[in-house]
Amino acid sequence: MMTYKGYSANIEVDSEAEILFGRVLDINDVVTFKAQTIEEASEEFQKSIDDYLEFCQVLGQEPDRLSN
Template identity: 40%
Template sequence: MNPMTYKGYAARIEYSEEDEAFIGRVAGIRDIVTFHGASVDEIRAAFHEAVDFYLSTCAERGEAPQKPYSGKLMLRVPPELHARAAMRAEAAGKSLNAWVAETLAKAV
């Protein structure tokens, strides 16, 4: 499933049986930005509106908006683990980055 994205931000959306509506939150930032809608079109429009409002509010306050996760992940691992991972990646015909991303995706 692909996340809903807008201006570099991603949405985490769930359905609330109690409210009979989709409830969303901008993912990947510490600030709490929420939105809701009764249909896919409504939740998409509300997501766009929430992101635009968040960005304009930050600008009005002179604050930098928080950025969503960049996709860059820096890790420190023991050299032996690094070597074994590099060997597994090479054996699979992949770069270490591609192999780790694939392995991590399977784990989460």
């Protein structure tokens, strides 16, 4: 599991495609990323969160966080 800016992601291995596939867990929206290495997965996860937060800001909306 990875965390960044209060968000977390789960990483899975797709052995057929030979990639790592991740999904952000803390939001209702679907945000995914893929990578070849753990280091790249971490970078892509952080980019995905930054892009998501920027997109929400452009729309003038709060991120759609899951309710606890």
